[in-house]
Amino acid sequence: MAVVEQIFPALTWRIRHLAMYPEQPYDFVKLENDFDGIHFGIYENYELIGVVSLFTEGDVGQFRKMGVLPESQHKGFGAQLLNYLIDFCEVQKLTKLWCNARVNAKEFYAKFGFTETNQTYSSSGIDFVRMEMKF
Template identity: 65%
Template sequence: MMLIQIEQIFPSLTWKIRHEVMYPELPMDSVKLADDFEGIHFGVYLEHKLTGVVSLFNEGDVYQFRKLAILSDAQKSGLGTQLMNHILDFCKIQKASKLWCNARVNAKEFYYKFGFHETEKTFFKDGYDFVVMEKEL
């Protein structure tokens, strides 16, 4: 049995995992977001070790999540799913109308599982293709 816990975490705790998982080739500072200190951040702990992160930002009742990342050794074992379900519950409690993200195209199928659908908005940034995906709550 694995011990899995999800906690709200301080913004700076997200940076190392974001960097390692998402942009190891870029400088550490590139994963720090201008509005990180206005965001709400969650971490998933596996056996008391911080193993994955996600960050939420809102404008009114519209919420965006950014920088969902699970350490590579721990991917595909359900931790990303648990974090997604956690932020979906959180958004519902906040009475959010919508949750959206800039999804890496290679992660699209992951988001379909949670009822996100693609919009027509796409772009290319830092070597990755993105599509805006959203879900009405």
């Protein structure tokens, strides 16, 4: 059984690196404002296998760097982590939650009620689109 818990920011870095940017230097996955965010990890059999980071400004939240280890992908852990994050944002009375989704993952976020905007960009050879959910 997988369990989601709030975690210390530095615990996210190894998972981000392995799941999202293994070809980049380790420090590439560290965010300047990591220690201002709220971070969640999903554990399977006491092993951290996925992470997501939430940053809020007023009543709007942005989540960043959501990743699940490659060997644990496509098993529902990302969905469990995202559902937990959405529930947390509702309890915190946020009015909107958004992310810059990789274009190849936008269908995943759409299943949870996120809608695609016309805001797009590319970074490190990856295309992104802003997706939003209103509460």
